[in-house]
Amino acid sequence: MTDVSQGGRRRRRANGAAAARDAGAGVTLQDVADRAGVSLTTASRVLNAGSRRVSAAMADRVNQAVAELGYLANLQARAVATGQSNTVGVVVHDIADPYFSSIAAGLIEVADSRGLLVCISSTAAREAGEREYVSLMRAQRARAVILIGSRSDDERCRADLVAEISAFTRAGGRAVCVGQDLLGVDTIMPENAAGAEALARSLAALGHRSFAVLAGPHGLLTARDRVEGFRAGLRAWSVELDPRSVVHGEFTRDGGYEAMSGLLASGARPDCVFAVNDVMAVGALARLRAEGIIAPAGMAVAGFDDILTLRDVYPPLTTVRLPLKRMGEMAAGLVLAGDHPGRPRVVPVPGEVILRDSTLPRPPRAQPPPPG
Amino acid sequence: MTDVSQGGRRRRRANGAAAARDAGAGVTLQDVADRAGVSLTTASRVLNAGSRRVSAAMADRVNQAVAELGYLANLQARAVATGQSNTVGVVVHDIADPYFSSIAAGLIEVADSRGLLVCISSTAAREAGEREYVSLMRAQRARAVILIGSRSDDERCRADLVAEISAFTRAGGRAVCVGQDLLGVDTIMPENAAGAEALARSLAALGHRSFAVLAGPHGLLTARDRVEGFRAGLRAWSVELDPRSVVHGEFTRDGGYEAMSGLLASGARPDCVFAVNDVMAVGALARLRAEGIIAPAGMAVAGFDDILTLRDVYPPLTTVRLPLKRMGEMAAGLVLAGDHPGRPRVVPVPGEVILRDSTLPRPPRAQPPPPG
DNA sequence: GAAGTCTGGGAAAGCACTTTCCAAAGACTA
DNA sequence: TAGTCTTTGGAAAGTGCTTTCCCAGACTTC
Numbered sequence: 001m002t003d004v005s006q007g008g009r010r011r012r013r014a015n016g017a018a019a020a021r022d023a024g025a026g027v028t029l030q031d032v033a034d035r036a037g038v039s040l041t042t043a044s045r046v047l048n049a050g051s052r053r054v055s056a057a058m059a060d061r062v063n064q065a066v067a068e069l070g071y072l073a074n075l076q077a078r079a080v081a082t083g084q085s086n087t088v089g090v091v092v093h094d095i096a097d098p099y100f101s102s103i104a105a106g107l108i109e110v111a112d113s114r115g116l117l118v119c120i121s122s123t124a125a126r127e128a129g130e131r132e133y134v135s136l137m138r139a140q141r142a143r144a145v146i147l148i149g150s151r152s153d154d155e156r157c158r159a160d161l162v163a164e165i166s167a168f169t170r171a172g173g174r175a176v177c178v179g180q181d182l183l184g185v186d187t188i189m190p191e192n193a194a195g196a197e198a199l200a201r202s203l204a205a206l207g208h209r210s211f212a213v214l215a216g217p218h219g220l221l222t223a224r225d226r227v228e229g230f231r232a233g234l235r236a237w238s239v240e241l242d243p244r245s246v247v248h249g250e251f252t253r254d255g256g257y258e259a260m261s262g263l264l265a266s267g268a269r270p271d272c273v274f275a276v277n278d279v280m281a282v283g284a285l286a287r288l289r290a291e292g293i294i295a296p297a298g299m300a301v302a303g304f305d306d307i308l309t310l311r312d313v314y315p316p317l318t319t320v321r322l323p324l325k326r327m328g329e330m331a332a333g334l335v336l337a338g339d340h341p342g343r344p345r346v347v348p349v350p351g352e353v354i355l356r357d358s359t360l361p362r363p364p365r366a367q368p369p370p371p372g
Numbered sequence: 373m374t375d376v377s378q379g380g381r382r383r384r385r386a387n388g389a390a391a392a393r394d395a396g397a398g399v400t401l402q403d404v405a406d407r408a409g410v411s412l413t414t415a416s417r418v419l420n421a422g423s424r425r426v427s428a429a430m431a432d433r434v435n436q437a438v439a440e441l442g443y444l445a446n447l448q449a450r451a452v453a454t455g456q457s458n459t460v461g462v463v464v465h466d467i468a469d470p471y472f473s474s475i476a477a478g479l480i481e482v483a484d485s486r487g488l489l490v491c492i493s494s495t496a497a498r499e500a501g502e503r504e505y506v507s508l509m510r511a512q513r514a515r516a517v518i519l520i521g522s523r524s525d526d527e528r529c530r531a532d533l534v535a536e537i538s539a540f541t542r543a544g545g546r547a548v549c550v551g552q553d554l555l556g557v558d559t560i561m562p563e564n565a566a567g568a569e570a571l572a573r574s575l576a577a578l579g580h581r582s583f584a585v586l587a588g589p590h591g592l593l594t595a596r597d598r599v600e601g602f603r604a605g606l607r608a609w610s611v612e613l614d615p616r617s618v619v620h621g622e623f624t625r626d627g628g629y630e631a632m633s634g635l636l637a638s639g640a641r642p643d644c645v646f647a648v649n650d651v652m653a654v655g656a657l658a659r660l661r662a663e664g665i666i667a668p669a670g671m672a673v674a675g676f677d678d679i680l681t682l683r684d685v686y687p688p689l690t691t692v693r694l695p696l697k698r699m700g701e702m703a704a705g706l707v708l709a710g711d712h713p714g715r716p717r718v719v720p721v722p723g724e725v726i727l728r729d730s731t732l733p734r735p736p737r738a739q740p741p742p743p744g
Numbered sequence: 745g746a747a748g749t750c751t752g753g754g755a756a757a758g759c760a761c762t763t764t765c766c767a768a769a770g771a772c773t774a
Numbered sequence: 775t776a777g778t779c780t781t782t783g784g785a786a787a788g789t790g791c792t793t794t795c796c797c798a799g800a801c802t803t804c
Binding site for chain 4: 076
C-alpha cells in the first residue's frame, strides 16, 4: 500500500557509476523516500532527528522503509553536504611499539564511544611521513589530527610539518600533539626531563654512584630530554655523567642490546645503567645476561615508560611510569572539547618513579654524599 | 595576468555551511579553475591525470594555480562522485595487545604504501562491537573491512555479524578475516590446532609427562583450538590431559596470573604448563615466581604467538611462532588483490615451535614412552 | 470572520567533486 | 577543396546527501 512509483529511482540507476556497485545493495535516501511515499527532504529530516519536526505518521513510514531496505546513510556524502566529517587522523611512529599502541588504545576507546572514526598511520622510518599524513587528513577533511611521538631535531622537517598543520587548522581542523610542545598546537606533554631527574635522584639515593645512559637516536628530542633530566638529577647528588658513558642506539629492544654492547666494549662497568625507555632496557638486560652479568647484583638497570607488557620481565624493571592509555584519552578529550581558546593548551603529564628489583639498593659506602 | 573573475567563487561563498570554515582555507576546485582561467572540467582532468588528455599549456596553468592556492582535492567529495573510497576498516579486540598491534603494523605498512586509509576500532569487551563497526564501514562506503581476532562461540552474535558482512559485501565492499574461517570470507588462518599439537609433541619429547593448560575465556575459539590441538599432540604420546587441569582465564597477562593461581590452589604440580598465549604465559610466570617456583626447574611453561616484546622475558619462553606482522601484510594483500574469485580464499598460516629455556628437557625416567 | 501565527511538507539549491555529451578547431585523406 | 577523423575545452548532468525557501493548511486571537 505504501508502494509508490519508483520513477526517480530508475532514472538515477539508468546510468552512472552506481550501476557497477548495484549488484545487490547501494540503497539511497531517494529509494527510501520513494518507498515511504514522501519527499527526499522529509526522509532526510527523519534521519537527522532534530533538524526539524516531522509528523509521527511520516516518520514511521520513513523508518519502516529504512528497515525494509536496510538503508544506511552515506557518511561521505553527508560529510560533503555538511562540510564536516567525523574522522580523526592519528600518526604514530610504529603501532607495534607498546608505547604507541597504549596511547592509541586510550584514544580509540574514547573516539569509538563518541562515534568518531580513527584513522591510523605508522610513519616508521620516513621522516616526511607525518607531514604527508597530515596532508592526507586535510584532503580527507578530517576533524582533527593527532600526532603522537617524539619530535626530531631536524628543524627543516619540523618547519614543513608546522606549515602543513597550519594549513590543516586554517581549513578548520584541529591538531593535537602527544609529546614535546614544539608544534604550536594543543599538546599532551609527558614531563620527560622531570621524570628522569626524579629517577636519577632515586637511584643515587639507593647508593649508586657511577652511571651510564643508553640514549636513543641522536636526533630524538624525547631521548635528549630524558638524558638531560637524568644528568640534572645526578648533579643534585654531585655526580657527573661522563659524556663517554652516554651511548646512543635505536629506540628499540635491539637498539638497547647494541648500545649495551657498545658500553661493555668500552670497558665501562657502571653501578647503574639508565636506558631511556623500557624497550631498550629489556634489550640491555638481555645483553647483560649474555655477558654473564646478572642484574641487579652485577649491574642495576632502569628504564622509562612502565610499559604494561614489560611489567613482568625479570628482574622487574625500575622505571618512570607514564599513564600512557590515559594520555590517549586526554588527547581525544582535547579533540572533542568544543571551545577553542586562542592559545594552544599544553597539558603536562608527570611521570612517577617506580622502584623495582632491577635496581636494588647498593650497600652504603665510606662517606655518604650530601642529599639533594 | 592569469587572474580571472571570481564570480563563481563569490556565488558559492555567499551562503551555505562553507562560510563557517572559511576562516582561511577551504579552497575548492572551482577556485583553482577560476584562478587558472579554465573550466572546472579542465581543472578536474588535470588533477586526475589519465582521465583525458589536456594540453600542456592548460595543465601548467592549472598546476600553478593549485600550487599558489595550496589546493588539495576533497577526497570525500571525490568518493561520492566516483562511488569508491580508499578507506579500509580494521577491527581488533584491543590494539594495546601486542598480538593485534603486530598484525595491525603489517597491515598499516602495506596500506600506507598504497595510499589506503586505515581506520581502526577496538571492540574490547563489547561483543556487538564488530558488527557495529562493519555497519559503520558500510555507511562510510569503505573499500574493505578486516576483522582480526578470534571468533566467539556465540552463534547468534556470529550470525548477526555474518549478516552485516553480507550487506557490506553486497554493497561492493570486501571483507577479510584474520583468524578462524567461520565468516565465509577471505581468511588468513593461523593453524592454531596444528601449532599446539606440534608444541605438545615437542614438550613430550623433552620428557614432560604431566601437563596443565591455562586456557583462554570459555567461548573463545582460538583458545579452544589451541587446547584441542595440544590435547591431540599429547595423545600421540599416550598422555591424557585431565579436564581438571585445564583452567580458564582472560586472554591477558592478569588472566594468566589468575589461572595459574587457580591451578596452584587446586594442588596441581604438573611438569609443564601450556598457556594458550604468550601474554598469559608471562602472567603465569609471575605467579610462579610469587610462589617461589622458578621456571623451568620448578615447572616448565610454554606460550603461543612468539610476541616480539616478550622475547626477552626471563626465562626465555618456549612458544609457537606466528608471523604476525606478515599476517597483517597478507590480509592487506587480499584486500588489494584485484581479482575476486567466487569462493572465499583461505590462507593457512603454520606456526613454528620455538623451544627456549622456559621448558628445558626433563631428566629421563625409567620407561620412556613410545615416540609419536 | 478577518488577520496573524504556527506547523509541516516539498521543490530546489547547494556541497565538491567526476563524467558524459557536445561542439569547435585542427589534422589528415582523397 | 571538400569530407572525415581526431583532438581538446566546456556546459551540464551526475553522485548522495543537507538545508533553505516557499507555501498550503490548521490553529489562535480579537
